[in-house]
Amino acid sequence: MKVRTVPEELQILRALNYRKLLSNKDKNKYINAEKGYEGECKFDEWLSPLISGKIVLNDLLLEYNNSIFQIDSLLLTTENIILFEVKNFEGDYYINGSEWYSMKGKVINNPLHQLHRNTVLLRGLLNESGLKLQIEPQLIFMNPLFQLYQAPIEPPIIFPNQLIRYRAILKKDRSFINDKMKKIAKHLLSLHLDKNPNSRSPKYHYNELQKGTICPSCHQMYRELTKTILVCGSCGGTEHYEPAILRTIADHQLLFPDKKITTDEIHQWSGKTVSKITIRKLLNKNFKQVKCGPSTYYEIRVQT
Missing domain, CATH: 3.40.1350 (Trna Endonuclease; Chain: A, domain 1)
Structure with missing residues (x-):
């Protein structure tokens, strides 16, 4: 259960x-x-x-x-x-x-x-x-x-x-x-309690963290995008960019729940692995758009 x-x-x-x-x-x-x-x-x-x-x-x-x-x-x-x-x-x-x-x-x-x-x-x-x-x-x-x-x-x-x-x-x-x-x-x-009030995570800051999209096989950063496929220069593993970027967004939400999800923010956080246009399309497909213009940001869609 x-x-x-x-x-x-x-x-x-x-x-x-x-x-x-x-x-x-x-x-x-x-x-x-x-x-x-x-x-x-x-x-x-x-x-x-x-x-x-x-x-x-x-x-x-x-x-x-x-x-x-x-x-x-x-x-x-x-x-x-x-x-x-x-x-x-x-x-x-x-x-x-x-x-x-x-x-x-x-x-x-x-x-x-x-x-x-x-x-x-x-x-x-x-x-x-x-x-x-x-x-x-x-x-x-x-x-x-x-x-x-x-x-x-x-x-x-x-x-x-x-x-x-x-x-x-x-x-x-x-x-x-x-x-x-x-x-x-x-x-x-x-x-059941959703969060443990006694949990203590290490202290960290945005600027000290390495930006990039992580290969799930060897946990090194992807360096190359061939059309829609990310190629790991360390282990040679490959992955379609979409699940990789979505996983990177999930890490961003986990570590910085108060930061807004924007195209520029995810472009920087993912190490500019894919273009802003590609990230914007992925966000529009998988998240709910809030506001328009330069202040547009995204939230998780609520399932109905």
């Missing part, structure tokens, strides 16, 4: 990574965000054959008791809710007491604490709405190159080498989608 989409924070980090040199801190944040999203997508593929008769809600951003919390995936069965916290950790880690460490001795956030927090907040949110349901929390690791040493036996952790066995357990669940679970799912969807 709620599919996974690329988080806005990751979209911004991607766009900035292609157009400027990120600081080490922001670069690490970007790499971790990409790996996290990759793990969640792998989890979706793994779960997909098992969801018959169940309801799946991905990327829920909720608030309870003035606390914002994000849930990677919820699986609603006939009897309960399985709350998945998905991790894509790679490499060797170990536990000492309640602390988690990399083999280099660096302390990392304990994902069991995050799982517990999400479970408590979700239970409180449901109870507040008069919905008392059993919540089964699961911390699931998707990367086969992950290893955790000194792991306790009791915590609800599914390791990569346990995925096949856990799949068999889920297959035995003969759930069916009933009105009660549909109602709960719709209620949770109605509480």
Whole structure:
């Protein structure tokens, strides 16, 4: 009922990574965000054959008791809710007491604490709405190159080498989608927040960003237009100009939502890859024109 989409924070980090040199801190944040999203997508593929008769809600951003919390995936069965916290950790880690460490001795956030927090907040949110349901929390690791040493036996952790066995357990669940679970799912969807007020994107300015139209294969800037085809001088990839420029406009809207979309603005932002006449035609075709003459700008068409 709620599919996974690329988080806005990751979209911004991607766009900035292609157009400027990120600081080490922001670069690490970007790499971790990409790996996290990759793990969640792998989890979706793994779960997909098992969801018959169940309801799946991905990327829920909720608030309870003035606390914002994000849930990677919820699986609603006939009897309960399985709350998945998905991790894509790679490499060797170990536990000492309640602390988690990399083999280099660096302390990392304990994902069991995050799982517990999400479970408590979700239970409180449901109870507040008069919905008392059993919540089964699961911390699931998707990367086969992950290893955790000194792991306790009791915590609800599914390791990569346990995925096949856990799949068999889920297959035995003969759930069916009933009105009660549909109602709960719709209620949770109605509480979903579109934006995370705690999200912190890197600071950036228009003038410091490289202007151009980005090749989707190698993420370098297109340099050549042959008739209607853009040719990448780096990887040799080709693409019709229209989807490429539309993607460039989408980046512009993402990074600078308050800037008006005009022919001149997009011509500059796209690195003058195509002519102003071509951009004007593309804008007229795909966007709503507002005003006329030198002050003309464009907005997204509202679908009716």
